[in-house]
Amino acid sequence: MLTLNSFGIMKILVCISKTPDTTAKIAFTQNNTKFATDGVQWIINPYDEWYALVRAIELKEKDPSTVIHLITVGAADAEPIIRKALALGGDEAIRVNADSHDSFYIASQIAAIAKDGNYDLIFTGKETIDYNGSSIGGMVAELLDLPYISLATKFDLGGTTATVVREIEGGEETDSVSLPVVVSCQKGVAEQRIPNMKGIMSARTKPLKVVEPAAVEPLTNVVSFELPPAKAGVKLVPADNPEELIRLLHEEAKAF
Amino acid sequence: MSVLVFIDHSEGHVKKASLEALSYGAALAGQLGTTAEGIILGTVTEDLAALGKYGVKKIHQLAQESLNHLDAQVYARIIAEAAVATGANVLIFSNNLSGKAVAPRVAVRLKAGLVSGAVALPNISNGFVVKKNVFSGKAFANISLNSPIKIVSLNPNAFAPKAGEGQAAVAALSIQAGTAKVKVVSATQATGQVPLTEAEIVVSGGRGLKGPENWGMIEELAKLLGAATACSRPVADAHWRPHNEHVGQTGIAIAPNLYIAIGISGAIQHLAGVNRSKVIAVINKDPEAPFFKAADYGIVGDAFEVVPKLIQAVKKLKGIA
Numbered sequence A: 001m002l003t004l005n006s007f008g009i010m011k012i013l014v015c016i017s018k019t020p021d022t023t024a025k026i027a028f029t030q031n032n033t034k035f036a037t038d039g040v041q042w043i044i045n046p047y048d049e050w051y052a053l054v055r056a057i058e059l060k061e062k063d064p065s066t067v068i069h070l071i072t073v074g075a076a077d078a079e080p081i082i083r084k085a086l087a088l089g090g091d092e093a094i095r096v097n098a099d100s101h102d103s104f105y106i107a108s109q110i111a112a113i114a115k116d117g118n119y120d121l122i123f124t125g126k127e128t129i130d131y132n133g134s135s136i137g138g139m140v141a142e143l144l145d146l147p148y149i150s151l152a153t154k155f156d157l158g159g160t161t162a163t164v165v166r167e168i169e170g171g172e173e174t175d176s177v178s179l180p181v182v183v184s185c186q187k188g189v190a191e192q193r194i195p196n197m198k199g200i201m202s203a204r205t206k207p208l209k210v211v212e213p214a215a216v217e218p219l220t221n222v223v224s225f226e227l228p229p230a231k232a233g234v235k236l237v238p239a240d241n242p243e244e245l246i247r248l249l250h251e252e253a254k255a256f
Numbered sequence B: 001m002s003v004l005v006f007i008d009h010s011e012g013h014v015k016k017a018s019l020e021a022l023s024y025g026a027a028l029a030g031q032l033g034t035t036a037e038g039i040i041l042g043t044v045t046e047d048l049a050a051l052g053k054y055g056v057k058k059i060h061q062l063a064q065e066s067l068n069h070l071d072a073q074v075y076a077r078i079i080a081e082a083a084v085a086t087g088a089n090v091l092i093f094s095n096n097l098s099g100k101a102v103a104p105r106v107a108v109r110l111k112a113g114l115v116s117g118a119v120a121l122p123n124i125s126n127g128f129v130v131k132k133n134v135f136s137g138k139a140f141a142n143i144s145l146n147s148p149i150k151i152v153s154l155n156p157n158a159f160a161p162k163a164g165e166g167q168a169a170v171a172a173l174s175i176q177a178g179t180a181k182v183k184v185v186s187a188t189q190a191t192g193q194v195p196l197t198e199a200e201i202v203v204s205g206g207r208g209l210k211g212p213e214n215w216g217m218i219e220e221l222a223k224l225l226g227a228a229t230a231c232s233r234p235v236a237d238a239h240w241r242p243h244n245e246h247v248g249q250t251g252i253a254i255a256p257n258l259y260i261a262i263g264i265s266g267a268i269q270h271l272a273g274v275n276r277s278k279v280i281a282v283i284n285k286d287p288e289a290p291f292f293k294a295a296d297y298g299i300v301g302d303a304f305e306v307v308p309k310l311i312q313a314v315k316k317l318k319g320i321a
């Protein structure tokens, strides 16, 4: 069970995942069972980097006693990503040495580490841009029996109480919650930053601990991938006859 | 064995996304040779028994006013307990914002595998395999669920609700609702507007519109079509439009029947949020704009000339002078 750190030091855990660059070509190999990684640039999942991590760094800038740990569940090839995250900020990183795309498996690994870490705050991104689960934060929270605020667009701290604005269906809601809490972050929570030279240099010497995964049975597995059927091609309507577009959308596409 | 569908509601009404989930759950129950039931926490003004027309036989309700506000932790406990009590082995959520908050917690409580963002009925010919969206709409993955209890959360607009005949029995749940740890300070809900994720038509503008003062025609066209409005990321970043209209990789992902993109170049990150739209129409003055490659219909032309004419054409079609 997490408790607020009795020394009054804020401890934050930021969950970092590795995703293909947003412009990566999406293709599959081995009979459509594996993502084709050839030539793919890997990046920190944008939500994790731009919002979750940067907000944690901002909190540390306000209160320098704050400790930020980063965690990634990934194989050795995730190390450049976690180093880049350390270059942006954060004190140390943990890599759980496992390669899985099952949300329950990943969340269980994060929860296992968090259990002993006395974190006041656990930040995740809104979703990974490859598997689009949007599930890990909620699972980690349930595993630790903590409140979870999904899809935050603003996050503020006053002592041990967080005030969070989050997106709800068709609007937004302002919540107040006592720490510890799990929060998934999206646009609005912070502004994207670029790592500076000092950060890059210091990241090299920051601790990166590798731990072996807890024994957890994944509950799902990927059977195969498919690409969407190609579009038939665009039907162009002359600019001087927009009425024809409305007619086509109405009569041919039956879009309204 | 049964299929249990979570029914999401706000302001006294069951959401359209939940009607889709109910229809999906009923169709799945048909495949599995079992029955579908619904679960609703809180109260609505409409007749719950009438939801039977979507194919559910029974609706479990915990009719407590305090539950009209969704607290994920409180909800997850009740739903998991109800799932066990009713012997449900498949749970269906809509993958809307409510579903994203609740389904992962329920999955942990039931040790159930979760597929979020399903776009079709499961294939049960060999196991239980669900097709879902991956790589931000650029591909699909078929995911096998291997746990005894399974949870599927269905993407909005991926499965059309099918209304037939029938009434559902409404039964009161006797489960103790816990207290919420999260306190709601305030909430704002845009009323009267079509929520972006539920909208069947979306009219969207990009930097090609030059400035916020030119959005009047976008709003007018949207209103005439009963559409929601959206925008590209730089437009929201420049505060021309509110952030909740930003669609794309880092914004909202939508899948309307019709997406009309005006003055948007069609960058890959923008397409990631809109490429599941059934029909895409693009208006852009640059014939080389990448968006035309992803479009079904297009006009190469100046938005400031084309859009007013589109508005006239829709008015004519709808018989509005």
Ligand SMILES: Cc1cc2nc3c(=O)[nH]c(=O)nc-3n(C[C@H](O)[C@H](O)[C@H](O)COP(=O)(O)OP(=O)(O)OC[C@H]3O[C@@H](n4cnc5c(N)ncnc54)[C@H](O)[C@@H]3O)c2cc1C
Pocket: A022, A046, B205, B206, B207, B208, B209, B231, B232, B233, B234, B235, B246, B247, B248, B249, B250, B251, B262, B263, B264, B265, B266, B267, B268, B269, B270, B273, B283, B284, B285, B286, B289, B301, B302, B303, B304
């Ligand atoms: C990691 C990452 C994530 C991103 N996420 C998103 C995202 O979620 N959503 C998003 O939208 N973008 C996103 N972007 C940005 C994206 O790459 C593009 O920069 C952005 O989509 C461009 O917006 P735009 O099309 O409105 O503007 P522009 O690229 O400037 O295009 C304007 C278009 O308007 C046309 N035009 C100009 N004048 C007229 C006129 N009078 N009539 C008709 N057409 C006209 C031009 O020909 C041009 O095609 C992301 C980028 C990165 C790197």
Ligand SMILES: Nc1ncnc2c1ncn2[C@@H]1O[C@H](COP(=O)(O)O)[C@@H](O)[C@H]1O
Pocket: A015, A016, A017, A018, A045, A047, A048, A052, A071, A072, A073, A074, A103, A106, A123, A124, A125, A126, A127, A128, A131, A132, A133, A134, A135, A136, A137
């Ligand atoms: N392998 C991973 N290691 C650490 N954190 C992760 C991992 N996968 C996902 N996350 C975190 O969980 C968030 C939501 O991911 P998902 O539920 O998979 O869409 C991401 O934005 C990350 O913050």
